[in-house]
Amino acid sequence: MTATFEKFHADARKVIADPRYQFAIEDATHTKNVKRTAAAAAYPPYEPLRDHLKAVRSSILSQLGVHLETFEKNAQNAGATVHWAENGEAACQIIADICERHGATRVVKGKSMASEEVHLNHYLEKEGISPVETDLGEWIIQQAGDPPAHIIAPAIHLTRYEIAKIFERVTGEDVDPENVEGMTAMARGILRDKFLSAEVGITGGNVAIAESGSIVLVMNEGNGRMTTSLPPVLIMLIGIEKVVPNWNDASAVLSLLARAATGQALSQYTTIVTGPAREDESEGPKEVHYVLLDNGRSKLIGTKYEEILRCIRCGTCLNVCPVYRKIGGSVYNTPVSGPIGSVFTPLIAGLNEYVALPHASTLCGECLKYCPVRIDFPRMFLDLRSDEVEQKVLPWRDRVIERFAARVMSTGWLYHLLFGIGRIFQVPFIKDRQFHLPKWINPAKERRLPAFGKRSFHQVWAKGEIKDDRS
Amino acid sequence: MTARDDTLQRLHKSQHPEPHPEPWESPQSFPDLTAQFIKALQTASGKAFHVESLDKALEKAFEFMEEFKVKRIIANDEPPLNQLDLPERYTQYEWYIVDKTEGNLQEFCAHADAGLTGAEAGFAETGSLVLVSGPGKSRFTSLLPPLHIVLVQTSKLMVDIFAWQKSYHKQFPGWVGFISGPSKTGDIEGKQVLGVHGPRDYIVILYDK
Numbered sequence: 001m002t003a004t005f006e007k008f009h010a011d012a013r014k015v016i017a018d019p020r021y022q023f024a025i026e027d028a029t030h031t032k033n034v035k036r037t038a039a040a041a042a043y044p045p046y047e048p049l050r051d052h053l054k055a056v057r058s059s060i061l062s063q064l065g066v067h068l069e070t071f072e073k074n075a076q077n078a079g080a081t082v083h084w085a086e087n088g089e090a091a092c093q094i095i096a097d098i099c100e101r102h103g104a105t106r107v108v109k110g111k112s113m114a115s116e117e118v119h120l121n122h123y124l125e126k127e128g129i130s131p132v133e134t135d136l137g138e139w140i141i142q143q144a145g146d147p148p149a150h151i152i153a154p155a156i157h158l159t160r161y162e163i164a165k166i167f168e169r170v171t172g173e174d175v176d177p178e179n180v181e182g183m184t185a186m187a188r189g190i191l192r193d194k195f196l197s198a199e200v201g202i203t204g205g206n207v208a209i210a211e212s213g214s215i216v217l218v219m220n221e222g223n224g225r226m227t228t229s230l231p232p233v234l235i236m237l238i239g240i241e242k243v244v245p246n247w248n249d250a251s252a253v254l255s256l257l258a259r260a261a262t263g264q265a266l267s268q269y270t271t272i273v274t275g276p277a278r279e280d281e282s283e284g285p286k287e288v289h290y291v292l293l294d295n296g297r298s299k300l301i302g303t304k305y306e307e308i309l310r311c312i313r314c315g316t317c318l319n320v321c322p323v324y325r326k327i328g329g330s331v332y333n334t335p336v337s338g339p340i341g342s343v344f345t346p347l348i349a350g351l352n353e354y355v356a357l358p359h360a361s362t363l364c365g366e367c368l369k370y371c372p373v374r375i376d377f378p379r380m381f382l383d384l385r386s387d388e389v390e391q392k393v394l395p396w397r398d399r400v401i402e403r404f405a406a407r408v409m410s411t412g413w414l415y416h417l418l419f420g421i422g423r424i425f426q427v428p429f430i431k432d433r434q435f436h437l438p439k440w441i442n443p444a445k446e447r448r449l450p451a452f453g454k455r456s457f458h459q460v461w462a463k464g465e466i467k468d469d470r471s
Numbered sequence: 472m473t474a475r476d477d478t479l480q481r482l483h484k485s486q487h488p489e490p491h492p493e494p495w496e497s498p499q500s501f502p503d504l505t506a507q508f509i510k511a512l513q514t515a516s517g518k519a520f521h522v523e524s525l526d527k528a529l530e531k532a533f534e535f536m537e538e539f540k541v542k543r544i545i546a547n548d549e550p551p552l553n554q555l556d557l558p559e560r561y562t563q564y565e566w567y568i569v570d571k572t573e574g575n576l577q578e579f580c581a582h583a584d585a586g587l588t589g590a591e592a593g594f595a596e597t598g599s600l601v602l603v604s605g606p607g608k609s610r611f612t613s614l615l616p617p618l619h620i621v622l623v624q625t626s627k628l629m630v631d632i633f634a635w636q637k638s639y640h641k642q643f644p645g646w647v648g649f650i651s652g653p654s655k656t657g658d659i660e661g662k663q664v665l666g667v668h669g670p671r672d673y674i675v676i677l678y679d680k
Binding site for chain 1: 473474475477478479481482483485486487488489490491492494495497498499511514515570576577581594596597598599604605606609610611614631632633636637639643644645646647648649650651652653654655656657658659660661662664666667668669670
């Protein structure tokens with residue numbers, strides 16, 4: 001998977017021209033924003049808790065290794081097996097090996113962004129194991145063959161008509177698209193059978209707690225509860241940055257996560273797995289494996305990008321981002337989209353491959369403003385863009401233009417000279433105070449750039465015609 | 472070198488310990504925990520009722536069993552349910568008592584009409600109940616049947632998750648669940664549908680004594 005400029009722009013054009021998609025994405029993100037705002041207002045500690053959680057997550061990252069070792073020790077004491085995966089391939093291999101050791105082919109999966117990140121389903125299918133997604137949205141997009149369109153709501157890009165078609169294909173029955181309850185009930189029936197016969201369950205995790213060796217999973221449907229308790233073998237895949245030292249910190253994460261993600265005070269179900277079923281229990285998983293995924297995360301510690309690992313994956317930055325709200329998740333061509341994906345993915349999967357993503361931002365700062373752990377996305381977009389110039393990731397033509405622009409902007413006399421020349425030579429191209437340039441030379445493509453004014457801002461300012469109303 | 476050593480070595484080398492903030496002291500408080508619990512649970516599409524006594528709670532619970540035309544009930548063997556001789560008292564139902572009744576629990580549970588449990592604790596702020604796994608306490612009672620009814624004493628309610636976390640000093644069992652409402656999805660066009668994998672109806676009956 002890649003996101004080059006050509007591919008990104010071509011894909012973006014397609015979805016921007018699709019009014020149905022535009023409505024779906026605007027409707028979904030708007031609803032989420034309204035709900036988050038209401039939940040924050042109804043919870044007086046929301047703002048101070050954001051500052052607290054930011055400090056907690058920063059402190060954790062500053063000595064992540066210590067917390068991971070404590071987590072490992074306590075998880076092992078609780079009877080869980082802890083695996084370390086250096087990269088995506090290694091994580092898939094570990095999981096496939098566990099399945100093979102149990103001769104398992106029937107595998108059920110809970111929603112997990114980490115498993116999307118390492119393309120686990122694809123890997124397991126090659127090994128002859130067919131994992132069934134059990135979150136309704138994930139199951140729908142698995143049938144459709146689409147990547148998730150949103151961290152929290154993977155199928156927001158599909159209408160009920162398209163989803164009814166998918167149900168018809170799977171069941172061979174007629175499905176009424178107006179009957180959403182009916183479709184949900186069908187999925188319940190199909191998936192209930194899968195749960196009851198599954199040999200291995202695979203889930204992600206929202207928080208790993210060092211002091212108790214537990215992994216916490218939040219969900220609304222209950223599929224995560226099914227996946228963690230019905231199959232005899234349970235595998236939980238979690239990024240190493242998700243660890244917290246204690247339950248007070250975990251409670252802080254949980255108190256903000258659902259409010260930010262869906263506007264709920266807590267998700268309908270919070271499941272805490274601490275090793276396998278105990279000896280005095282007659283049910284529950286006999287074997288529990290925690291797979292700790294590094295995949296480039298440890299390399300970010302101590303760098304200017306460390307704070308991206310503070311993320312708790314609530315999806316708020318997607319919902320408030322003017323770019324995401326126009327293009328949705330698929331254009332990013334990475335499971336984690338929006339501002340978080342645009343910084344995280346190039347860092348772990350390569351700036352070369354995802355060169356367009358650091359530019360998928362207007363730098364308006366809405367993501368920073370609403371992020372529950374106050375991640376400074378705009379700063380990192382700029383840092384990534386400057387890395388692109390330094391590492392010569394951008395095409396040479398763009399690099400020359402960027403360097404030239406930087407020189408002009410930072411050299412007063414050159415700036416005034418060039419814009420003075422521009423003011424004179426623009427005249428034949430201007431109509432209605434706009435540039436009319438042939439398409440191939442117009443840097444703004446379809447849009448018309450405004451003409452330079454008669455006088456520059458500097459000249460107007462020097463004359464005192466603009467009032468400085470900064471207080 | 473193993474992946475573990477590799478990751479840990481890199482992390483230890485680049486660590487730059489910052490002070491960890493003091494534990495969060497929740498400023499939340501409610502004049503009436505029961506009223507707040509009921510309000511919060513209703514927001515999350517659950518139902519909650521407050522009655523004086525365990526007898527009244529039982530009466531209420533079985534009104535719902537009738538209303539939902541329940542035939543088969545699975546019940547956890549835990550307080551307060553284990554002091555009530557339920558199968559002897561309500562003979563019109565087919566009963567499965569966890570770890571007491573013979574036969575396959577999963578099979579019974581998969582076709583049960585209702586699950587009946589107690590709870591360890593509750594958070595008033597979010598309308599959540601804490602359930603755990605262990606002897607007599609099945610993970611499935613509260614999950615597989617379409618209706619889940621909980622009987623819980625009001626004295627078990629706490630302000631919020633932080634109050635619970637402070638009071639919880641036990642070893643964690645294999646499973647702890649916070650249940651804050653019925654199973655729910657919004658995955659088809661954001662339309663809210665209840666009962667996608669877990670119970671469609673979730674009823675909490677709070678009793679004083």
